[in-house]
Amino acid sequence: MRDKLLPDMATALREAGLADGMTISFHHHMRNGDHVLNAVLAEAAKQGVKNLTLLSSSIFPVHAPLIEHIKNGVVTELDTNYMSGPVAAAVSRGLLEKPVMFRSHGGRPRAIREGSRVIDIAFVAAPTVDPMGNISGSLGPAACGSLGYAVPDAECAKTVIAVTDNLIDTTLESVSIPHDRVTHVVKMDSIGDPKGIVSGSTSMTRDPVALAIARKAQAAIRASGLLKDGFNFQTGAGGASLATAQYLREDMIRMKLKGGFLLGGITKYLVDMLEEGLFDSIYDVQCFDLAAVESIRKNAAHHEISADTYASPRQKSCCVDFLDTVLLGASEIDVNFNVNVHTDSNGMIIGGSGGHNDAAAGAAMTIIVAPLIRARLPIVVDRCTTITTPGNTVDVLVTERGIAVNPARPDLADRFRDAKLDVYSIEELRAMALKIAGEPRKVEFTDRIVGTVEYRDGTIIDSLRAPA
Amino acid sequence: MGNTTQASAGTLESNDILVVIAPGNGGEATVSVESIVMKQFGPAIIATIQASLAEHGLGGVTVTAQDKGALDCTIKARMEAAILRYKELHS
Numbered sequence: 195m196r197d198k199l200l201p202d203m204a205t206a207l208r209e210a211g212l213a214d215g216m217t218i219s220f221h222h223h224m225r226n227g228d229h230v231l232n233a234v235l236a237e238a239a240k241q242g243v244k245n246l247t248l249l250s251s252s253i254f255p256v257h258a259p260l261i262e263h264i265k266n267g268v269v270t271e272l273d274t275n276y277m278s279g280p281v282a283a284a285v286s287r288g289l290l291e292k293p294v295m296f297r298s299h300g301g302r303p304r305a306i307r308e309g310s311r312v313i314d315i316a317f318v319a320a321p322t323v324d325p326m327g328n329i330s331g332s333l334g335p336a337a338c339g340s341l342g343y344a345v346p347d348a349e350c351a352k353t354v355i356a357v358t359d360n361l362i363d364t365t366l367e368s369v370s371i372p373h374d375r376v377t378h379v380v381k382m383d384s385i386g387d388p389k390g391i392v393s394g395s396t397s398m399t400r401d402p403v404a405l406a407i408a409r410k411a412q413a414a415i416r417a418s419g420l421l422k423d424g425f426n427f428q429t430g431a432g433g434a435s436l437a438t439a440q441y442l443r444e445d446m447i448r449m450k451l452k453g454g455f456l457l458g459g460i461t462k463y464l465v466d467m468l469e470e471g472l473f474d475s476i477y478d479v480q481c482f483d484l485a486a487v488e489s490i491r492k493n494a495a496h497h498e499i500s501a502d503t504y505a506s507p508r509q510k511s512c513c514v515d516f517l518d519t520v521l522l523g524a525s526e527i528d529v530n531f532n533v534n535v536h537t538d539s540n541g542m543i544i545g546g547s548g549g550h551n552d553a554a555a556g557a558a559m560t561i562i563v564a565p566l567i568r569a570r571l572p573i574v575v576d577r578c579t580t581i582t583t584p585g586n587t588v589d590v591l592v593t594e595r596g597i598a599v600n601p602a603r604p605d606l607a608d609r610f611r612d613a614k615l616d617v618y619s620i621e622e623l624r625a626m627a628l629k630i631a632g633e634p635r636k637v638e639f640t641d642r643i644v645g646t647v648e649y650r651d652g653t654i655i656d657s658l659r660a661p662a
Numbered sequence: 663m664g665n666t667t668q669a670s671a672g673t674l675e676s677n678d679i680l681v682v683i684a685p686g687n688g689g690e691a692t693v694s695v696e697s698i699v700m701k702q703f704g705p706a707i708i709a710t711i712q713a714s715l716a717e718h719g720l721g722g723v724t725v726t727a728q729d730k731g732a733l734d735c736t737i738k739a740r741m742e743a744a745i746l747r748y749k750e751l752h753s
Contacts, residue, residue, distance in 0.1 A: 540701055569676055569731025570699050632734060634702030 198327045198379045199361070203237045206380040210353045212238060215245045216314040219351060221344035222252035222276075223319065223331065223480055227390020230319040230357045232259050233382055239268045247271040249313060251302060251343040251501075252548070255279025256390060264289055273311065275299055276546035285644055286542045288660045294543075294645040296536065296658075299479070300505030300512060300552035301650040303346035307508055310652070316351035318344045318376070319385045320358040324366045327356060327376035331498070332368065332491040334360030336386040339460075339481030339490045341370040345500035348375040359385045368491075370498060392483045398440065399433030403565050406594035408437035410615070411521060411563050414592055416445055417613035418559055418606060420518040427473075428457040428514070428553050429464075429521040431482050434563040438521055439463050446472050457504070457513050458520075458549060460486040460496075468495060477513050479504040479549075505552035507651050514549070514556030522550055524564045524591075526578045529620050531585030531600045533562060534578035536647065539571050541579055541637055541661035543645065551583040552650050559589050559606065566593040571634060572627030574598075574620055579637070580647060581656040591620060598623050638662035669747035672732075672740035679732035681711070681740050683748040686724040691715050697729035710734055714741035720748065 200206045212218070218238075220231045231250060236259070238246065246269045253260065253272070258280040263269045273295040277285065285294055297305060305311040318341070321334035331341035336359060348354050348371045356371075356379045399405065411434070415421050427442070429435040440463060446453065453473040456464045460478045462485035468476050469489075476496045481487045490496045505514050514520075525544065526534040533554075538544045554560040564573045573593065589606060591598040598620035599607040610617045618626070638661070645658035668684035686692055693711050697704060711725055714737075725741075732740070 539699075567733075570703060570733060571731065630733060632703065632706055634699070635705075637701050 198376065200378050200380045203233060203380055203382065204241070206355050206378050207237055207241060209378055210315045210355060212241070212243055212315060214243055217247040217249055217312060219313045219316045219347045220248070220250040221319065221341065221347065222250065222254070223338040223341055223343065223391070224336065224386035225391050226254040226256045227387035228254065228256055228319065229382070229387070230317055230385050231257055234317055235260065235263050235268060239263055239266065244268060245270045247273060249273045249311060251275050251299070253277040253281050257281055261289065273297065274546065275302055276548045277543055278545055282543040286660060288642050288644055290644070293643045293657065296546050296645055296647045298505065298547040298551050298650040299343070299501055299549040300507055300514070301648055301652065303501040303506040304508040304650065304652065306346045306350050307502070307506070313347055313351035315353045315355060316344070316347035318348055318354060318356045318371060320356040321385065322360045322362055322366065323356050323358040323379050324362055324364065326365065327373035327379055328366045328369045329356055329371040329376065330366050330368060331370040332487060336384065336388060337487050338386065338391050339487040340478045340498045342479035342499050342504060343501045344371060346502055353377045355380060357382060357385055359383060388484065391481070399437055401433055403594045404433040405437055407434040407563050407565065407592055408441055410594070410597060411438040411561055411592045412441035412445065413613065413615055414561060414590060414597060414610060415442060415519055417609050417615060418519070419609060420559055421445065421451065423452050425451065425453040426455050426457065426516050426518045427453060428517055428557070430523055431459055431461055432523045432563070435521040435523065436461065436463055438563065443467055443472060455513070457517060458553070462486065465489040468493065477504070505549050505650070512556070514553045517553060517557035519559045519561065520553040520557040521561050521563055522554060524562045524573060526575045527562055527564065527573060527591055528575050528578045528585070529624060531588040531591070531620065532578045532581045533583040533588055534580045535582045536580040537658060539579060539634070539637065541639055541659070543658065547582050551587065554583045554587040555650060560587060561590045561592055562588060563592050566595045566623060566627045567631050570631050572624060572631055574624040574627055580658055582647065584649070584655065591623065593623060595626060596623055667751065669744050669751055671743035671747065674728060674730060676730050677732060677736070679727055679729040679737050679740050681744045682726045683744050684724045686722045688722045691721055692724045693727070694725070695727045695729060699729070699731050706734070707737060710737045711741055714738055714745065718742070718745045720745050723748070
């Protein structure tokens with residue numbers, strides 16, 4: 195009779211043979227409520243381990259203690275798909291000697307599977323673990339739903355440690371990560387705060403600019419010819435995106451349509467559409483709110499998928515390949531339709547691709563929804579501060595003042611004009627923004643490289659420099 | 663207790679600016695600006711504030727502005743409101 199349970203984190207790290215220079219991995223389903231990453235690094239620091247590479251699918255404000263671990267040499271390399279908060283700010287200013295490797299949600303599993311990123315120890319924040327070591331993401335006090343981003347880690351790491359606050363003595367009926375991928379199990383008091391799992395506000399925006407963008411995006415989707423039975427759709431959780439999803443719902447009810455799948459980070463709004471019968475299924479790599487967690491637990495049409503299945507270009511196919519439309523945000527979009535979601539206009543890191551460049555590559559129509567001017571800064575620029583998503587995968591920009599279509603898609607531009615939408619060239623939208631806001635001065639950068647942007651297929655497409 | 667010598671207008675909401683006008687020590691007006699778009703628009707914001715003071719013939723005051731990305735027209739409107747309030751207080 196095998197027992198995988200170890201008494202505490204200190205023992206777990208020793209059993210796993212944590213040593214200087216290793217690569218350890220984490221996933222971000224606990225989002226800003228995560229307790230696991232900090233707990234592991236605190237123990238690693240206590241044991242005197244140095245030069246770790248941290249492969250974490252995202253880094254949130256809650257991970258601020260990481261700054262000290264970097265200063266003390268415990269962690270010397272970061273590899274992530276998204277970072278925000280104090281760590282992102284410190285890294286922007288040159289905290290790390292080595293540039294951060296930024297990947298996409300599809301590029302990360304590609305790198306892990308192809309072996310260009312080898313994981314020594316993967317830590318899985320495991321909301322419930324059964325006696326065999328099977329993991330469920332949907333049960334327990336820190337239930338977060340899908341554990342999709344942890345799947346490639348669990349399948350490829352040399353050692354896998356499930357960190358849980360809910361050990362049960364029955365066998366799980368529904369398993370996110372099976373026991374044969376789990377080396378050790380260790381318990382801590384709380385692996386995450388469910389309140390931190392929820393992404394921002396889940397109430398519908400009342401911002402009139404966001405609603406105006408959403409109305410135009412709705413009209414664009416309707417005019418595109420893509421909105422018909424079997425329509426596959428992904429949206430982010432931003433205000434304009436969610437509002438568009440609500441308007442789309444009204445269209446689908448009126449047109450008596452039945453969509454195919456909903457994809458991505460899942461919110462209550464998407465769950466409602468599934469339950470209303472407007473879509474066949476949800477493919478869920480990450481739950482953005484507790485309604486989504488509840489749904490994945492009880493609804494057989496709400497499927498948990500791995501990061502590979504979601505977006506990896508190394509698979510025979512991935513879900514993004516089948517998207518008809520994706521709605522994505524932007525910090526900047528340039529006149530060649532390249533999009534930046536890595537940095538703000540001051541050059542500070544505020545995010546990362548996540549699934550941005552994956553979904554854009556796969557979708558038949560990629561729509562960027564963004565205000566023409568955000569806090570006096572025109573959204574359309576001559577050249578993006580950082581390129582996250584190449585312009586040849588971006589089809590449409592929708593702002594509250596007008597729509598621009600990538601010249602590579604004259605078919606869409608024709609359809610939009612036929613539908614009497616207010617279509618402009620992207621240069622015209624830029625000129626409109628400059629006339630209102632004034633011409634911003636150029637932000638100066640140093641020569642210090644603080645980040646490298648890897649496209650989903652492994653190509654390096656940009657680097658980030660520290661602002662002056 | 664409100665401050666009886668200084669006047670303000672605006673908010674700290676995104677796309678707005680909060681301007682506070684207080685008595686100075688005579689001579690040139692002092693303008694200090696904090697802005698989320700300082701790098702891009704700092705000098706432009708200061709120029710707009712000074713132009714508003716000149717337009718309304720108000721000198722020798724201290725203007726403190728906290729900007730959250732207000733457009734030029736917003737800055738002018740907030741300045742005009744604050745100047746009129748300041749003049750009323752000091753009439």
